[in-house]
Amino acid sequence: MPASSAEQPAARPERTELAVVGAGPAGLAAAVTAADGGLDVVLLDAADAPGGQYYRAPAPGLGATRPEALHHGWAEFAALVARLGRHRTAGRIRHLTGHHVWAVERSGTDWTLHAVTGPDGRDGATTLDARRLLIATGSVERQLPFPGWTLPGVVGAAGAQAMLKSGLVLPGRRIVVAGSGPLLQAVAVSLARAGARVPALVEASGYGAYGRAPLVLAGNPGRLAEGARHGAALARHRIRPLTHRAVTAVHGNDRVEGVTVSRLDRDWRPLPGTGRRIDCDVLAVGHGLVPQLDLAVGIGCATRCGADGSAALELDDGLRTTVPGVWAAGETGGIGGVRLALTEGELAARSVIADARGGPGTARAAALCRSRRRMRAFAELMGAVHRPGPGWTEWTAADTEVCRCEEVTTGAIRTAVAELGAGDSRTVKLLTRAGMGWCQGRTCGFAVRELAGCAADAGAPDRRPLACPVPLSVLARADRPEDA
Incomplete structure (x- = not known):
């Protein structure tokens, strides 16, 4: 009986000038910009299509005719995908979909990337050598536990939006959206537009604290306009914003039947006697996002504690990490949203091109750097406002x-x-x-x-030797370089 693909000796690694891990907004922008600059690029991503969590698209079999209806900035994303397609056709980018990069290691002057394929990593294994590495692995949702949060019908806020974008399905009909951060507004509006009843948007923080940084707000007028649009949409769909409150308990037997919402003090402590019940069949809850840093931390990239209390990579103005030959873009440097991710992706790629080809910086790179500083200032403000108390x-x-x-x-x-x-x-x-x-x-x-x-652990990154589950057969073969 023939051996499975996971048991076959690994082929000799191919080599590229730049490996980009992650095909979300930052990684996609970086890959096409680097290819525009003449670099040979390999773009690796666990998903079957580019876009990441933000630009999730319905599965082809669902026959969606207007996927752009669920997104902002779809035209810019479509243009990036078109550029990716042209570079793939010309052979300047190899886009490896369904590839889960589980480890990166230094190999002489190169970086060796190890990846598995398939939903459980058992479809095969790939090894790739790259002269330079750009990490754009995005973020994961932060959850805070409370009584009843394991009951069926409690879903992540970002997860509820992902279900809608990729599956065109709602997790329920009457959905309370709760947690902290601007993402909640977008989730609540998306669910309401799709036909759900959203009786309340429960925000543990408030939005008044943004007013303490008028210069940062003035430098980011697009964010103010976005907030105004969300506010108008919430009013149009009759969604009640309840600020300085949190869901402190979930009720139900076999699944969610309602939640208790309590008022919070400035440190997020529930105030006695303020709890009241809201009936619902689903709770979509999330307290922001945190950078996904497994690969970067595994190769020694230094981190900092962001304003939101989570670890983020230390990056210079050219998006270089503290490890030579490694760049990063997007949420790995701190949570900042899609506009910042696109900007950083392009800026990081231009920094890589300058490193590979030499020459002075360009006016475009300088403009991107200024935009990045402005948007990063808002990201730090956002993190401080919505940081869990x-x-x-x-x-x-x-x-x-x-x-x-x-x-x-x-x-x-x-x-x-x-x-x-x-x-x-x-x-x-x-x-x-x-x-x-x-x-x-x-x-x-x-x-x-x-x-x-544990005060000493505040803002410290999690350290994991493997960035995703890996079959033992793959690990065994990775220890036998003679098979490569």
């Missing part, structure tokens, strides 16, 4: 599950600290198994650190 930990009860994979509760984490002497999140992990499950702490890592009160 320390009082959110009082939403949880002793039996509230924090790590869903390993069923670790708030009580177990607090016991590890108070009675077993855990002084950092790693020790909490060893004593409780929090973060040892399938997601490897991507969902619970922030909450575990906050509940454990």
Whole structure:
């Protein structure tokens, strides 16, 4: 019986001038700009089509005739995809879809990228050598636990929008949208336009704090216009914004039947006696996004603590990381939205071109750098306004599950600290198994650190040797260079 593709000896790695990991807005902009500049580019992405989470498109079999109706800036994205197609035809870009890059390592003067293919990594393995590396791996949604959040019918806010964009389906008919951050407004409006009833938009922060930085707002008029559009759309669909409030409990037996919304103080502590019930069949909840840094941290790229409390890569004005030969763009440098991601993608590619071909910087690069500084200033303001307050930990009860994979509760984490002497999140992990499950702490890592009160871990990046699940057969073969 013939061996599976995962068991076959790996082919000798191909080589490229630039490998771009991630085909979301930043990676897509970077790849086509680098190819415009004459570089040989390989674009690797886990998805089957470019666009990332933001530009998710319905599956071809659904027959959607107007996918642009679910997006802003679709014309610019379509133009980038058209450029990608032309470069692919000309052989300047190789777009490897369905490729999950699980590790990167230095190999002489090159970077060696290891990837698996297929939904579970069992369809095959690929190794690629690149002279330069650009990381555009995007972000993941941040979740904060509370009683009932594991009940069927509780979905991520970004996940609800992804279901709508890619599957043209609603997670329910009466949906409460809750959490913190501007993404919630876009999610609530999208769901309402698709036919859902959204009785409330529950925002743990407020928007008044933006007024404390008038110069930053003046430098980003597009953000003000976007906020005004969302506000008008919320009013048009009769969605009630409830600021300085949070969902502190979910009710239901087999699935969501309602939620309790409580008023919060300035530190996000629930105020006694303020809880009231809102009936719904789905809760779409999320407290912002956090950069996905597994690959970058694995090769030694330095990070900083962003204004939102999450780790982000340290980058210079040319989007270079602290590791020579490695650039990054988009959400890896801090959460900032699609406009910033597109700008950084192009700027990073121009920086790579200058490094590869030499020569002075261009006027276009200088203009992009100015735009990036302006948008990054707004991103830092946004992160500070919507950063989870320390009082959110009082939403949880002793039996509230924090790590869903390993069923670790708030009580177990607090016991590890108070009675077993855990002084950092790693020790909490060893004593409780929090973060040892399938997601490897991507969902619970922030909450575990906050509940454990590990001040030394604040803003520290998670470190994982593998960026995604990998079959043992692939790991075994990667240890035998003679098979390459």
